[in-house]
Amino acid sequence: MNNLIHRITTPVGAFLVVALLLTTTAIITMSDITHAGDGKQAQSGKLVTIHDRGVEKVILSQSETIGDALKEAGIKLDSKDTVEPAATEKMVASDYQVNIYRSRPVIIVDGNTRAKVVTPYQTAAQIAESAGVKLYDEDKTTIERTDNIIAEGAGLELTIDRATPFTFTLYGTTSTVRTQAKTVGDMLAEKKIILSKDDRLSLPNNTAITNGLALRVWREGKQTITIAEEIGFEVQKIEDADRDMDYSEIRTVGVKGSRNATYEVVIQDGKEVSRTEISSLVTKQPEKQIEIVGVKGQYTTPGENETITWNFLISNGFSRNQTAGIMGNIMQEHGFNTSGDGLVQWTGSRKSALLSRPNPYNIYTQLDYLMYELNGSYSGVRDAIKASGSLEESVRIFQNRFERCSVCRESERIKSARNILASH
Numbered sequence: 001m002n003n004l005i006h007r008i009t010t011p012v013g014a015f016l017v018v019a020l021l022l023t024t025t026a027i028i029t030m031s032d033i034t035h036a037g038d039g040k041q042a043q044s045g046k047l048v049t050i051h052d053r054g055v056e057k058v059i060l061s062q063s064e065t066i067g068d069a070l071k072e073a074g075i076k077l078d079s080k081d082t083v084e085p086a087a088t089e090k091m092v093a094s095d096y097q098v099n100i101y102r103s104r105p106v107i108i109v110d111g112n113t114r115a116k117v118v119t120p121y122q123t124a125a126q127i128a129e130s131a132g133v134k135l136y137d138e139d140k141t142t143i144e145r146t147d148n149i150i151a152e153g154a155g156l157e158l159t160i161d162r163a164t165p166f167t168f169t170l171y172g173t174t175s176t177v178r179t180q181a182k183t184v185g186d187m188l189a190e191k192k193i194i195l196s197k198d199d200r201l202s203l204p205n206n207t208a209i210t211n212g213l214a215l216r217v218w219r220e221g222k223q224t225i226t227i228a229e230e231i232g233f234e235v236q237k238i239e240d241a242d243r244d245m246d247y248s249e250i251r252t253v254g255v256k257g258s259r260n261a262t263y264e265v266v267i268q269d270g271k272e273v274s275r276t277e278i279s280s281l282v283t284k285q286p287e288k289q290i291e292i293v294g295v296k297g298q299y300t301t302p303g304e305n306e307t308i309t310w311n312f313l314i315s316n317g318f319s320r321n322q323t324a325g326i327m328g329n330i331m332q333e334h335g336f337n338t339s340g341d342g343l344v345q346w347t348g349s350r351k352s353a354l355l356s357r358p359n360p361y362n363i364y365t366q367l368d369y370l371m372y373e374l375n376g377s378y379s380g381v382r383d384a385i386k387a388s389g390s391l392e393e394s395v396r397i398f399q400n401r402f403e404r405c406s407v408c409r410e411s412e413r414i415k416s417a418r419n420i421l422a423s424h
Contacts, residue, residue, distance in 0.1 A: 047095035050075065053102060065090055066098060078103055082120040093242040107146060107157045108133060127158050137285050138163030138178040166213035170281055171262040173226035177281070181209055193279050198222070223265045224278065231257035233286040243294030245359045254289025257282065297362045302336040305363045309336065309343070310424050312367045320421060322385050325394025328417025329403055342366050344403065378402055391417055 045060040048069045063069040067087030070077065077083065080103035085096065101120040106127055108115045117131040124141035128134070135141070140161040163178035170193070181187035185205030188195070195201070195217065202216040218224075233254035240247070260281045266274045300308070309330065313323040330336060333345045341347060343366045346354050350373070359365050374382040381401045385394050395413050399405060 046091050046093070048073070048091075048098060049096065050098045050100065052100040061091070063091065066096065069096075070098070070100075075100070080118055080120055093240075104155060109157060109159045111160070111162060124158055124160075128160070133160070135160070136163060136178050138180060140180065164209050164211055164213075166209060166211070166215060168281075169214075169216040169218075170260060170279065171218060171224045171226045173228070173260050173262075175260060175281075175283060177283075179209055183208060184215060191281060193217070193281070196278070219264070219278075223267060224262055225265055226260050226262040228283075229259055229261050231259055231282070231284075231286045233257070234288045236288055236290050237293050238290065239295040240292050241295055241299075243292070244296050244364070245294050245298055245362055247292075247294030249292040250289065251292050252288070252290040255287040257286030258284045297364045298359070300338075300363050305336040305338065305343075306331075306420070307424075308363050309367060310420070312371075316371055318386065319389070320424070321389060321391040322394045324417045324421035324424075325385065325388075325391050326398050327420045328391075328395050328413045328415075329398045331416040331420065332409060332413045333403065333405075338363050338366050344370060374402075391421060 045062050046069070048059050048061045048066075050057045050059070050070065050073055052075060057073055057075075059069065059073045061069040061072050063072050065087065066083060066085050066089050067077075069091065070083070070087065077087070077100070082101040082103075084099045084101070101122060103118050103120040105116055105118050108117060108128070108131055110133060115131065115133075117127070119127050119130045121127045121130055124143055125135060127143075128141075140163075142159045142161075144157055144159070145155060146157040161180075163180050165176055165178045168175060168177040177191075179187045179190055181190045183205065184201065184203055184207045187209055188205075196219070198221050199217060199219050202214075207213075207215075233256055235254060238251070260283060261277055262279045262281075263275045264278045265272055297308075306327070309327055310323060313326060314320070318326065330343050334340070334343060336343065338361050341351060342354060342361075343363075354360050354366065354369050357365055357369060378401075381397060384397045384401070388394050388397065392414055395417050396410065399408050399410060399413055
């Protein structure tokens with residue numbers, strides 16, 4: 001024994017003892033860390049990717065709005081900078097792409113007028129509007145970099161090539177029209193106005209279009225009328241999978257356009273017997289309306305529906321065994337499909353009540369309706385299942401008292417319930 005003690009207390013032996021103690025301590029520490037982490041979720045937050053002046057920055061944010069997330073990232077905004085999505089928008093999705101458009105000076109060249117504005121906007125229409133400059137549909141614009149930054153104090157130049165306005169009387173209706181065409185004939189082609197053999201022009205086709213020119217077109221013989229009519233706007237719907245299906249927001253309000261439609265009218269015995277459109281002149285182009293609509297749960301697979309159902313039942317106070325018991329029945333009934341008679345194959349008046357709800361084939365709608373029944377006329381089923389701790393008993397209670405199936409295949413329901421419990 002003395003020899004053994006002597007060997008251990010030698011320098012080499014002491015080193016081995018210390019190494020063994022350090023290894024043991026590290027193993028115990030790692031075990032404590034592992035156990036301390038059991039049951040805790042990883043740090044949550046919204047992934048925000050920020051694009052600013054060609055630089056990309058990514059943060060995991062706990063902020064409620066885009067603006068707060070930018071502050072969290074240490075990014076400052078000038079009062080004239082623009083952010084998309086807007087700085088005031090609440091963050092409800094799991095990740096965002098944020099674009100920052102920094103304000104910078106732009107020279108606007110409008111004929112003989114030159115003006116400098118500071119703006120974050122990118123398109124000619126936006127820049128002009130921010131400067132209070134009116135653009136017409138027929139005007140042409142170009143945006144180019146200016147080479148004389150020191151003299152101009154700006155890096156971009158917006159040039160506006162104005163269309164020429166003139167007075168046009170088309171089949172009795174007079175309006176101010178603008179065109180890039182150089183002659184009357186070119187203008188008629190540009191506006192897609194085709195004259196018939198009975199139509200007359202007040203000026204020759206080769207007449208130059210000048211500011212203030214007055215031009216008339218009329219038809220001899222049959223009577224014609226021109227009516228100002230509205231042009232409906234197009235609606236573009238952008239689907240947002242993070243919003244509920246009853247969510248709708250108009251992002252950009254649509255604006256109706258207008259046109260002057262000319263009709264050839266045939267009158268017999270003082271009455272109109274026919275009307276044929278012979279030309280149309282658009283006086284204002286319609287502007288598209290952009291709407292954000294929620295589609296959460298609209299496009300879900302049976303596999304996704306299973307996960308949604310599991311989380312829903314657990315959140316409503318059912319245990320894991322009880323939840324699996326209910327879901328074993330749902331798997332047997334319709335395989336977590338929401339089509340047809342729905343998750344639990346509702347029929348009769350119960351199905352009619354489901355279909356009366358908005359978006360009846362949405363997974364969240366059907367789960368809400370299922371819980372509505374379990375909290376109402378089927379509350380006894382709910383209480384019996386919650387009083388049971390057995391997966392098999394939960395299957396039988398839901399099968400016999402809620403589904404009331406004729407051919408139940410109980411063993412298949414129990415098997416599905418066990419598989420569901422194991423997979424969650």
